[in-house]
Amino acid sequence: MTESRLDNFTHLQVHSHYTLLGGTAAIPDLTARAVEQGMNALALTDTAVLYGAVQFTQACQQSGIQPIIGMTVPLAAEGFVADTAVPGQIVLLAMNPAGYRTLNRISSAIQTDPAQNYRQRGIPWELLRQNRDGLIALDGGRRGWLARLLRRGDEKTAVKYAARLAGLFGENSYLSLEIHRGGAEGAEEISGEKSSAPSAPLRLNETIIAIGRRFGLAAAAVQPVYCLEAADVPKLRLLAAIDRNCRLEEVPDTALPDEGDTAVALHWQSPDQIAAKFSQFPDAVARVGEIVARCGEVLPDGRPIWPALDLPQKQTPAQALAEQAEKGLAARYGNAPDPAIRQRLAHELDLINQFGFAPLFLLTADITRFARASGVPVNTRGSVANSLVAYCVGITTVDPIEHDLLFERFLNPARASLPDIDLDFCSRRRDEVLRYVRQKYGAERVALVSAMSTMRLKSAARETAKAYGLGEAAIKRLAALIPRRWHPDPRRRQTFELEEALAQLDEAREREALRAAVGIAGLPHHLxxxxxxxxxxxxxxTDAAPLQMTPKGFTVTQYDHRDVEAIGLPKIDLLGIRALTVLADTADLIRQQHDPDFDLEAILPDDAATAVILQSGQTIGVFQCESTGAQRTLRQLRAKNVADLAIANAFFKPGPALGGMAQAFVRRYRGEESVTFLHPLLEPILGRTKGVLIFQEQVLRIATGIAGLNWTEANAIRRGMSKFQKGDLL
Structure with missing residues (x-):
């Protein structure tokens, strides 16, 4: 085969580990292999989901190759054959943004089907007919209906299938050719007879090509990829056993991509290997390049996708936010506020509008107003409290002027991502807020954000041990060999040495299970x-992202928080906090049994009775203050007001507490040691924390005001210090 025919070859049916418990390859490894072997493009076609679409696109773009977003879809028989226990499959590739939206709709239909019929029996052809815009349909190869029917000897029905596929997708449909066992040895069943002759696989593919010619369906060379290496293929049986909660020997062949035929290749093949396999079908290899050329960029480009807001006619979000902020400014600071405060408000509004973030503030303010009007306890957390605009429109009750909070900690000119706004609600009544958001903005436009749960080593060991048929005692022995704790800082994690652990096990079966568990640790397990x-x-x-239904009936995005933000969907955190529930219940009891007019908000921030409790560390049940360490910190600092609480809470974090100044800070704060500064310029910044670096915004002020760094550099340092990311500090 000429080199030119291989120039544009790539794999068109690729499963990453996001084919949950059905694939083993991580996305970075897939793209690295494609680059290593000189491929200019690569497809991702996980089964029925798009979990990895954003990460895959980013990885391809960073590697300089073209991402092709697709999906392997189970397809119902619908009259072709009587045996429909196992659906066929079809591979769908997005050519353009319309195709991406179509994939979203199909995947969402599968993953939100409460009866799971689509996953178990395949999607109906009518669903494909309604959702085909922008898609290329690639017959599912060995596991598709065409090859399955031909292997059963039912060529007549196979022809009907091909005709239907061509009628539905027209020039956007292709047939798949697969060759296994090196294209020569092994057995294939054609026309009802099983043959081990070297020509059998060739005859099957020749029949597929002939049927395709009748309906204008060209054939393309396909090698399904479920693993990077052949050595990883046995893991698929283990993963299937974990998925079905059964032993390895109980896994049915139909649950495996090779259907129990170990001679079927499921691992990555190089272009040269493909050329050798398909030497008699060079046009099928060349046609891959044709398909690649028809696929382009498909994902949203990352520009913010804001909700539709209910605003007065012709009023822009920027105008609406300015109007609400001005009203709030007058309500909080009077009709003639300090010019510096008005100047800061104007500065914040300018920066917010520069980024186009006004809709985010309006949406959050609307949700907060509903909660307060409905009596749902609500509070904010995080750096949004640094914003005067947020204070004026009612998002937060923290006065950033009174507490000298830096707005740029929340939003600064170098910010490259959407800002986070976290709202805390009474955990018992959070659903009322979610219900309001769905009713106000439309149930089809609101979803929770997902997260991906992966198998840590201990859980992988437990699941693997069960698949290996080990008893409870053996499972406990394996689990006991694995470190208990996991620390966010890699430098402080407990290490695990496999060979040392294996040496402590007497049974060969247990050693085999532990070794297998290490091989699957870290793989995604469930959404x-x-x-x-x-x-x-x-x-x-579904115009922006695919959806899924949780077991409890909640609609969630298939993308995690990083991915939704990457495609431009602003995430708002509406958290259920038990501490707010306890406060609300306590206030109700006080009104019922002691003071009918009791108002929790009326308690003064410098309440003397509260100060006594804080100083003595009697804070069991107080949010973020009830641990032994937090109580000790309150007693050491003799905390008595909100400012003391803020410092105590920040000081108890690992960075300040372990930074070498802990005891000196306590003495200075209690007035037992004089306060000194490493440089006079630090005094305005570190004055209220007695010369010790406590708050993240102090890092920003030092980096920009003293070191002369820009906001990008300052943010990198702050992020590196807060998240143990050493690379950001170098």
Missing amino acids: TVHPGGIVVTPGPL
Whole structure:
């Protein structure tokens, strides 16, 4: 085969580990292999989901190759054959943004089907007929209906299938050719007879090509990829056993991509290997390049996708936000506020509008107003409290002027991502808020954000041990060999040495299970729900992202919080906090049994009785203050007001507490040691924390005001210090 025919070859049916418990390859490894072997493009076609679409696109773009977003879809027989226990499959590739939206709709239909019929029996052809815009349909190869029917000897029905595929997708449909066992040895069943002759696989593919010619369906060379290396293929049986909660020997052949035929290749093949396999079908190899050329960029480009807001006619979000902020400014600071405060408000509004973030503030303010009007306890957390605009429109009750908070900690000119706004609600009444958002903005436009749960080593060991048929005692022995704790800082994690652990096991079966568990540790296991994240879109959510239904009936995005933000969907965190529930219940009890007019908000920030409790560390049940370490910190600092609480809470974090100044800070704060500064310029910044670096915004002020760094550099340092990312500090 000439080199030119291989120039544009790539794999068109590729499963990453996001084919949950059905694939083993990580996306970075797939793209690295494609680059290593000189491929200019690569497809991702996980089964029925698009979990990895954003990460895959980013990885391809960073590697300089073209991403092709697709999906392998189970397809119902619908009259072709009587045996429909196992659906066929079809590979769908997005040519353009319309195709991406179509994939979203199909995947969402599968993943939100409460009866799971689509996953178990395949999607009906009518669903394909309604959702085909922008798609290339690639017959599912060995596991598709065409090859399956031909292997059964039913060529007549196979012809009917090909005719239907061509009628539905026209020039956007192709047939798949697969060759296994090196294209020579092994057995294929054609026309009802099983043959081990070297020509059998060739005859099957020649028959596929002939049927395709009758309906204008060209054939393309396909090598399904479920693993990077052949050595990884046995993991697929283990993963299937975990998925079905059964032993390895109980896994049915139909649950495996090779259907139990170990001679079927499921691992990555190089272009040279493909050329050798398909030496008698060079046109099928060349046609891959034709398909690649028809596929382009498909994902949203990352520009913010704001919800449709209910604003007065012709009023822009920027105008609406300015109007609400001005009203709030007058309500909080009077009709003639300090010019510096008005100047800061104007500065914040300018920066917010420069980024186009006004809709985010309006949406969050609307949700907050509903909660307060409905009596749902609500609070904010994080750096949004640094914003005067947020204070004026009622998002936060923290006065950033009184507490000297830096707006640029929340939003600064170098910010490259959407800002986070976290709202805390009474955990018992959070659903009321979610219901309001769905009713106000449309149920088809609101979803929770997902998170991906992966198998840590201990859980992988437990699941693997069960698949290996080990008893409870053996499972406990394996689990006991694995470190208990996991630390966010890689430098402080407990290490695990496999060979040392294996040496402590007497049974060969247990050693085999532990070794296998290490091989699957870190793989994604299932989709779960982010603690509070929601997204709101201006139109149907599937225009932007695929959806899924949780077991409890919640609609969630298939993308996690990083991915939804990468495609431009602003995430708002609506968190359920038990501490707010306890406060609300306590206030109700006080009104019922002691003071009918009791108002929790009326308690003064410098309440003397509260100060006594804080100083003595009697804070069991107080949010973020009830651990032994937090109580000790409150006693050491003799905390007595909100400012002391803020410092105590920040000081108890690992960075300040372990930074070498802990005891000196306590002495200085209690007035037992004089305060000194490493440089006079630090005094205005570190004055209220007695010369010790405590708050992240102090890092920003030092980096920009003293070191002369820009906001990008300052943010990198802050992020590196807060998230143990050493690379950001170098």
